[in-house]
Amino acid sequence: MMLHSPTVLEAAESAADPSPAPALEVSNLTVEFPTRRGVLTAIDDVSLRVEPGEILGVVGESGAGKSITGLAVLGLLEAPGRIAGGEIHVSGRRVDTLTEEELTKVRGREMGAIFQDPLTALNPLFSVGAQLVETIRLHTDLSREAARDRALHLLREVGIPAPEERLRQYPHQFSGGMRQRVVIALALAAEPELIIADEPTTALDVSIQAQITTLLRRLCKDHRTGIMLVTHDMGVIAETADRVVVMYAGRMVEMGRVEDVIHNAQHPYTKGLMSAIPSLHDRVDTLTQIDGSMPRLNSRPSGCAFNPRCPMAGPRCRRDRPNLVDAGPNRAACFLHEGGTQ
Amino acid sequence: MLAFLIKRSANAIFVMLSVSFIAFMIFRFVGDPVELMLNEQATQEQRDELRNRLGLDEPFIVQFGTFVSNAAQGDFGISFRNQQDVLGMIAERFPATFELVIVATLISLVAGIPMGVITAIRRQTWYAEAMQFTSIIGVSLPSFVVGIGLILIFSVWLGWMPAFGRGETVDIGWWSTGLLTHSGRMSIILPALSLSLFQITLVMRLVRAEMLEVLRSDFIKFARARGIPARAIHFRHALRNCLMPVVTMTAMQIGGLIAFALVTETVFQWPGMGLLFIQAVTFVDVPIMAAYLCIVALIFVLLNTLVDITYAMIDPRLRGAEK
Numbered sequence: 312m313m314l315h316s317p318t319v320l321e322a323a324e325s326a327a328d329p330s331p332a333p334a335l336e337v338s339n340l341t342v343e344f345p346t347r348r349g350v351l352t353a354i355d356d357v358s359l360r361v362e363p364g365e366i367l368g369v370v371g372e373s374g375a376g377k378s379i380t381g382l383a384v385l386g387l388l389e390a391p392g393r394i395a396g397g398e399i400h401v402s403g404r405r406v407d408t409l410t411e412e413e414l415t416k417v418r419g420r421e422m423g424a425i426f427q428d429p430l431t432a433l434n435p436l437f438s439v440g441a442q443l444v445e446t447i448r449l450h451t452d453l454s455r456e457a458a459r460d461r462a463l464h465l466l467r468e469v470g471i472p473a474p475e476e477r478l479r480q481y482p483h484q485f486s487g488g489m490r491q492r493v494v495i496a497l498a499l500a501a502e503p504e505l506i507i508a509d510e511p512t513t514a515l516d517v518s519i520q521a522q523i524t525t526l527l528r529r530l531c532k533d534h535r536t537g538i539m540l541v542t543h544d545m546g547v548i549a550e551t552a553d554r555v556v557v558m559y560a561g562r563m564v565e566m567g568r569v570e571d572v573i574h575n576a577q578h579p580y581t582k583g584l585m586s587a588i589p590s591l592h593d594r595v596d597t598l599t600q601i602d603g604s605m606p607r608l609n610s611r612p613s614g615c616a617f618n619p620r621c622p623m624a625g626p627r628c629r630r631d632r633p634n635l636v637d638a639g640p641n642r643a644a645c646f647l648h649e650g651g652t653q
Numbered sequence: 654m655l656a657f658l659i660k661r662s663a664n665a666i667f668v669m670l671s672v673s674f675i676a677f678m679i680f681r682f683v684g685d686p687v688e689l690m691l692n693e694q695a696t697q698e699q700r701d702e703l704r705n706r707l708g709l710d711e712p713f714i715v716q717f718g719t720f721v722s723n724a725a726q727g728d729f730g731i732s733f734r735n736q737q738d739v740l741g742m743i744a745e746r747f748p749a750t751f752e753l754v755i756v757a758t759l760i761s762l763v764a765g766i767p768m769g770v771i772t773a774i775r776r777q778t779w780y781a782e783a784m785q786f787t788s789i790i791g792v793s794l795p796s797f798v799v800g801i802g803l804i805l806i807f808s809v810w811l812g813w814m815p816a817f818g819r820g821e822t823v824d825i826g827w828w829s830t831g832l833l834t835h836s837g838r839m840s841i842i843l844p845a846l847s848l849s850l851f852q853i854t855l856v857m858r859l860v861r862a863e864m865l866e867v868l869r870s871d872f873i874k875f876a877r878a879r880g881i882p883a884r885a886i887h888f889r890h891a892l893r894n895c896l897m898p899v900v901t902m903t904a905m906q907i908g909g910l911i912a913f914a915l916v917t918e919t920v921f922q923w924p925g926m927g928l929l930f931i932q933a934v935t936f937v938d939v940p941i942m943a944a945y946l947c948i949v950a951l952i953f954v955l956l957n958t959l960v961d962i963t964y965a966m967i968d969p970r971l972r973g974a975e976k
Binding site for chain 1: 870871872874875876877878879880881882883890893894967968969970
């Protein structure tokens with residue numbers, strides 16, 4: 312099923328088994344930030360897809376462009392950032408060409424969002440119930456009472472005890488984990504096909520993190536919602552995601568099923584990333600790390616962006632840019648797997 | 654809430670005592686009131702008799718106590734100049750000043766808040782820039798210049814509105830209002846406008862700065878991600894988060910406007926407390942000055958308390974006791 316052109320066979324297949332459009336399909340996305348010193352490319356040729364009921368992890372160091380990808384999908388890039396190329400489809404509908412007004416109707420209804428810091432994501436001056444009812448009524452035709460019932464149902468669904476009482480309370484009366492549950496309830500308000508979860512557990516205690524990831528998994532399976540889970544935490548990805556995309560300096564370096572990427576990494580960067588995760592089984596005195604740091608937006612090297620830190624880099628890596636190719640069970644952007652010389 | 658009220662009241666009483674002490678000291682600084690009240694031919698017996706009648710032979714602290722207890726009952730004595738009851742004179746002038754200040758404040762909020770929002774959310778447009786530029790002029794022009802300018806344009810050249818006075822007034826109980834008659838309403842426009850011009854720019858700049866701050870916050874980004882339309886984001890979610898400092902400033906400014914409407918009242922010959930105070934200063938009419946000081950302080954204290962209560966209404970986080 313690597314073919315994208317609709318063949319007769321595929322058309323026949325979809326007629327027999329109406330497989331829905333992917334929750335999210337990003338193809339060749341490029342995001343640029345024009346500055347006084349020239350145009351900086353934050354996202355360079357990123358293509359990914361999230362199927363309904365699937366959690367796609369997007370992992371990378373800070374600055375790798377994973378959050379920007381999420382914001383680009385939501386149409387919330389901050390000026391002067393702009394989508395310079397590629398297409399974004401949410402449930403089969405192209406969204407990157409929509410006007411701000413049209414986007415307002417898609418956001419919340421077809422794609423929801425969960426952000427990093429639940430402490431600041433809710434408006435402090437409105438009760439949780441008011442914010443839920445506002446969102447529900449915006450996207451549905453429900454009456455005030457029906458919307459309130461739905462709000463109660465949502466709070467119950469995300470595991471908030473005593474929802475009748477909680478509905479009347481304000482965000483400051485909730486703990487961090489409870490607030491993140493409210494944020495998730497808000498994202499679910501209109502049953503979107505896609506949820507962009509940007510570091511949903513980063514600001515939470517470790518014990519709460521597990522509860523939130525479990526909740527996300529359950530909601531994803533129950534509602535057949537596609538989730539794009541953006542995080543720097545490989546542990547969260549390992550527990551939550553079905554497939555994973557590894558990003559480095561605005562590009563995709565590896566993509567595959569989560570267990571394959573973790574246990575059978577193909578790209579030197581992913582290998583470094585995986586060996587940097589401390590294991591409970593082998594006690595070590597020093598933690599492994601990848602030498603150097605990710606190049607900044609304005610000083611990315613030519614060729615493969617990872618070449619200055621790569622132990623296997625050859626002359627070709629400094630000259631040409633590798634594309635994603637089949638590499639073992641995964642796909643990786645590395646000349647090692649192109650069969651050519653480095 | 655009860656503890657809050659008790660604490661606020663204790664604060665207020667302390668402030669009022671301090672102010673009345675200062676007001677009381679004015680009497681002692683401007684000279685012997687007996688000398689001021691009697692003519693030069695009065696005998697020593699007459700002086701002593703008056704001194705005794707006024708309680709001026711009592712110890713300092715007893716005199717202060719008498720002053721405070723009288724003031725608390727609204728008795729500030731009689732005017733040195735025309736022998737009238739001071740509180741009555743002020744009460745007669747208070748409605749004029751109060752109406753002027755309230756109208757000016759309403760104008761400044763009704764004009765200033767939308768202008769602040771517009772200049773914040775339409776930053777690059779020519780009209781936002783024009784408002785920003787004009788507001789600098791508004792801040793820098795002294796109010797007497799504005800007043801004279803308004804009189805020149807609207808009274809002298811165009812002849813639309815009267816240049817001075819309050820027009821006809823209607824009495825409702827002890828309150829005389831100019832807002833119910835046509836001439837009263839026409840008369841209040843120019844002084845209120847001149848008083849509010851500075852406030853408009855202040856409110857506008859404050860709202861703009863707060864809006865820019867709030868619009869950067871996470872909950873606005875999340876509200877957009879929830880699909881809330883821009884209008885609701887700006888006027889419901891963002892603006893309400895900007896209102897705290899606006900409420901504080903407006904309330905403080907109401908006090909300030911009442912106390913310092915002097916200039917505007919002088920320019921427009923507006924028969925308010927400010928004009929009364931200016932005349933009292935000219936004639937060293939100490940009881941009026943002292944009473945004015947106490948009443949202005951009382952207004953400030955009341956406004957401050959009101960601000961705190963309004964805070965709790967706007968921001969649920971401050972309703973501590975409800976939990």
